[in-house]
Amino acid sequence: MNLRFVEAFYWVVSLKSVSRAAEKLFITQSAMSSRIAALEEELGVLLLDRRDKQFRLTVAGMRFFNHAQRLLALQREIKGEMGAGAGQQRSVSLRIGVIESVLHSWLIEWVQHMRSGNPDFELELTVETTPVLVDQVKRGALDLAICALPTVGEGLRSRALPPMEMVFVGHAQLHRKRRYTLADLARLDLLTFQRGSQPHVGLLDLFRAAGLELKRVHAISSISAMVQLVEGGFGVATLPLAAVRRLAERLPLKPLNCEAQLPPLPVHANYREDPTSAVAQGVVDAVVDYVVALPDHRKKR
Known part of the structure; x- marks a missing residue:
């Protein structure tokens, strides 16, 4: 039994799509279909129900999928053992x-x-x-x-x-207060990630719980864009502290000391x-x- 055909069948079932499985294995969709057909011919049963466009496994296909998982796991085990025995470094x-x-x-x-x-x-x-x-x-x-x-x-x-850990981030020369209250920050333009994201929701919840209305919240999906806006004095951003520490080595950024903590990401x-x-x-x-x-x-x- 050709294990490449077994692998093809495994990914078709796992991804529930012949085209996605073909993309995964870097082959054409016709080549993927040919592998499945060859496997069916060898086994003497139909594995996929092709009567309409909706993906379905036959009863035989469901049974063979369990065998396919075991065959591929055994193949991986053999390759790992023999490769280790040969002392060869395998690329990743x-x-x-x-x-x-x-x-x-x-x-x-x-x-x-x-x-x-x-x-x-x-x-x-x-x-x-x-x-x-x-x-x-x-x-x-x-x-x-x-x-x-x-x-x-x-x-x-x-x-x-x-x-x-998430922090408020300002311009090192423009935001000089030793400690910022939420009321201070509410009066500034705030920059955070895209709408509906955890940082965006967490920011709104933090001020809502404090009973504060925000001046403006800008939803931006790019950290690079947020950083450039802070550099330009546009407002204060919410960013991961680890990222801020890296960026602050070459840019005029600093985490602001605030009375309240943002929810972690x-x-x-x-x-x-x-x-x-x-x-x-x-x-x-x-x-x-x-x-x-x-x-x-x-x-x-």
């Missing part, structure tokens, strides 16, 4: 998606850390908002998505990472369980270990 190629908060906080150091242990580490990086990243990992377009929400669904896994590592490879799980473990081991002044100030 990974499609990672992250939110900007992660990019500006610790992602670069983590990539350098990964590269030092595996010189052949190859990265395909996507920087997007949380809803886009969640959708891409569900469709199989990403191996790993690090964002503000967990993914939910069959075959999907999520692990919580340490949340990021949750972070989740999301990936699809893949019996054909231990890479995603191994990289998630590496991410968790790295972030948890960050010094306290980087994680929770």
Whole structure:
């Protein structure tokens, strides 16, 4: 039995789409269909119900899916054991998606850390908002998505990472008060992430609970844009403290001392369980270990 055909069937079922599975395996949709047809011919049963455009498994397809998972897991185990026995260093190629908060906080150091242990580490990086990243990992377009929400669904896994402390950030020369009250900040233009995001909702809730009406809240999806606006004296932004400390090394930014704390930004590592490879799980473990081991002044100030 050709395990490439088994792998093709596994991803068609996992992603519930022939086209998405073809994209995942970097082959054409016709080639994917041919692999499924060849597998059906070898088994002597129909695995997919093709009577209409809606994706359906036959009874035989549901039964074979369990076998496919075990076959691919065994293949991974054999490759791992034999590869380790040969003492060969295997390259790691990974499609990672992250939110900007992660990019500006610790992602670069983590990539350098990964590269030092595996010189052949190859990265395909996507920087997007949380809803886009969640959708891409569900469709199989990403191996790993690090964002503000967990993914939910069959075959999907999520692990919580340490949340990021959020702070009010002002211009180092323009915002000189030793301590800001919420009333002080309410009179300023405030910049935060896109509407409906956790930082946006948390900011509104903080002032609502204090009974304060905000002058203006600008919803901006880009940290770079927020930083440039703060530089230009446009207002005060809400950003992860770890990102601010990095950016303040070269820009006139500073976290403002405030009487109230913003809610922390949750972070989740999301990936699809893949019996054909231990890479995603191994990289998630590496991410968790790295972030948890960050010094306290980087994680929770």
